[in-house]
Amino acid sequence: MPPHLPHLTRRHLLLAAGGTALPSVWAQASAPWAEVEKAARGQTVYWNAWAGSEQTNAYLQWVAQQVKGAHGITLQHVKITDTADVVKRVRAEKAAGRAAGEGTVDLVWINGENFAAMKREGLLFGPWAEAQPNFRWVDTAGKPTTLNDFSVPTEGMESPWGMAQFTLFADSKRLPQPPQSMQALLALARSQPGRITHPRLPDFHGTTFIKQALVEFAPDRQALAKPVTDATFAAQTAPLWPFLDALRPHLWRGGKQFPLNAAAVRQMMADGELLLAITFNPNEAANEIAAKRLPATVVSWQFEKGTIGNTHFVAIPYNARARAGAQVVANFLLSPAAQARKADIAHWGDPTVLDVARLPAPERALFGTGQLPGLVKSPAPTLPEPHASWVDPLEKAWAQRYGA
CATH class of the missing domain: 3.40.190.10 (Periplasmic binding protein-like II)
Incomplete structure (x- = not known):
């Protein structure tokens, strides 16, 4: 309880x-x-x-x-x-x-x-x-x-x-070994085509998924903390697009369509259509388990080397x-x-x-303790968000490449 x-x-x-x-x-x-x-x-x-x-x-x-x-x-x-x-x-x-x-x-x-x-x-x-x-x-x-x-x-x-912190969750019966990085997620998508996706940008969770990949692959993370310029955008996103190009054909519906929001992704995961869902609330899966909308076998995790977090x-x-x-x-x-x-x-x-x-x-004493089903067992380091000025060009570039 x-x-x-x-x-x-x-x-x-x-x-x-x-x-x-x-x-x-x-x-x-x-x-x-x-x-x-x-x-x-x-x-x-x-x-x-x-x-x-x-x-x-x-x-x-x-x-x-x-x-x-x-x-x-x-x-x-x-x-x-x-x-x-x-x-x-x-x-x-x-x-x-x-x-x-x-x-x-x-x-x-x-x-x-x-x-x-x-x-x-x-x-x-x-x-x-x-x-x-x-x-x-x-x-x-x-x-x-x-x-x-x-x-x-x-x-x-x-x-x-x-x-808030970027968190993934999945039914451990279907996914006993969760991926611990974006590169590992790509390998999973290749082995299980059509069973991974993210919301369509500019949905917040969809943008966060792309930013997580950006942060993981960026040649210079310090550059992401500064206001974006055309030059820094080109340099820091250079490894991102090949990753997304490789991932897209293995996504749900071949990456030609994307769910509207994270709630839709969560429901598709609950129905078994998808292997995992994403959230920015580390406690979301625990909430859903407590409300009996997800089974107690669902687990939450964050990538070993960290995920994007903010306040x-x-x-x-x-x-x-x-x-x-x-x-x-x-x-x-x-x-x-x-x-x-x-x-x-x-x-x-x-x-x-x-x-x-x-x-x-x-x-x-007002704050509850204990490990409830669905909570993140081993919280990962929090990676800082890119400067706010990166969001708009990132969403526009994604839409030009994958939004049609």
């Missing part, structure tokens, strides 16, 4: 909210933060966030209940399918001259090229993230992507919320109406109570950004 969080007492909720009725180890909120909390009370925060998961939506509803009770904040989940649409909206508002306090977005779930664009174009409020009381517990040393988003320094302009964040647009309320919500999201509930596969299973070992014992 999956671990369940203990009952959240009033003390835990106060702790989660960054309130003042806390033990001495949790420093009292500073006067400026107290002013933020005071200004937040009674505000309505419009949080634009992806809505493609029932578990995610339910978790956001729980967050709304907690911040309403602790701070009198009304949190409205504005359900979106693509964060790029939010970037376009805020960009249009700036072009129309909407100043601070006149925007339609108070908080946005964001990372990668969308954050890079908003930061570059001056569409974000900040810096503010590192002033949150709960930011002190973020594992910035062990999880450096909490301070660098696709190789773009966050500089306090967004607050970390959860971790997802929340940010506040420059013209947010409920700027104070958005900060208080973000601080709650970093609380041990909120992070533990999010990490629990019974609720979501999204890995925490906190350094759990540094938490006081009562808060550390």
Whole structure:
């Protein structure tokens, strides 16, 4: 059975909210933060966030209940399918001259090229993230992507919320020896034609699959951490295209068609049509097993030498109406109570950004332990994402070669 969080007492909720009725180890909120909390009370925060998961939506509803009770904040989940649409909206508002306090977005779930664009174009409020009381517990040393988003320094302009890492999963009955690299995956595809694929780009998981191959084969990984140029793109992708050319004819339907998203790939794996599926949540297979949508024989793994990983964040647009309320919500999201509930596969299973070992014992106990079916047994090193500027040319080049 999956671990369940203990009952959240009033003390835990106060702790989660960054309130003042806390033990001495949790420093009292500073006067400026107290002013933020005071200004937040009674505000309505419009949080634009992806809505493609029932578990995610339910978790956001729980967050709304907690911040309403602790701070009198009304949190409205504005359900979106693509964060790029939010970037376009805020960009249009700036072009129309909407100043601070006149925007339609108070908080946005964001990372990668969308954050890079908003930061570059001056569409974000900040810096503010590192002033949150709960930011002190973020594992910035062990999880450096909490301070660098696709190789773009966050500089306090967004607050970390959860971790992700490219992970594969398969039924061990059908695939007893999982491939441990992209080269090994190619060998498997050759031996089992038609039983491996990835989502069609620009689906996020499809792009990540290609980026994983890019990182593995790039002659100079350091070049990937810098803004892309025509010259570096040509040099670093030179080994990628021969690999994809060799892989394509052995993919599902000869690489002439690709599933729309990772959920479709997962279902095809569950039905036995495919050998493996991919995810960016290391706990996804465990979630599916717990929900009895996958058998307990499914295992998850990451390539021995590492897989791409990153952090997802929340940010506040420059013209947010409920700027104070958005900060208080973000601080709650970093609380041990909120992070533990999010990490629990019974609720979501999204890995925490906190350094759990540094938490006081009562808060550390909120995080479940144990090896559940489907969890990654031997986590691999996290490889940094290429700079956000690589995504667009990579997707366009893939589409030109394989998208027709």
